[in-house]
Amino acid sequence: SSHRGDCPICCLPLSIDPDKSTLMSCCCKLICDGCEYANTTRELVGNLQQKCPFCRHPAPNDDEEADKNFMKRAEFNDPVAILQIGLRRRDEGDIEGAFEYLTKAAELGDAGAHD
Structure with a gap:
């Protein structure tokens, strides 16, 4: 594993x-x-x-609906959802926003947020 x-x-x-x-x-x-x-x-x-x-x-029918699902999960401190939001922010060029989300995901125990 x-x-x-x-x-x-x-x-x-x-x-x-x-x-x-x-x-x-x-x-x-x-x-x-x-x-x-x-x-x-x-x-x-x-x-x-x-x-x-x-x-x-x-x-979900499209990426917008998937993003809504991730945001809903992030409200409940789901580290995987928070990581995904951080990665999307990074891809959009919002480095500061991405850093905040990735830091929170790492604090919640997501190993992928440390990359």
Whole structure:
């Protein structure tokens, strides 16, 4: 197991490669690509609405909706959501805002915020 932990669905260790897992904006859980693929296939075959495989919250339709989900989770001091907000602020060029969010995520115990 790595610092990223295990997939909350299949309980297999998550890959160190971030491209092999999906962050769900609704519950801030990292899901392995295998579970994400199985869930997406089940939804497509059954002609079902796309939902999070962990919490069953409807999938966001766009980045704006995903950002709202992260902000909602950040209000409850979710370190993963706070990290994501900090990374987006950094990408937008707001270095001071990013620093505040990344510092808070690190204080709450998110190992990824130390990068």
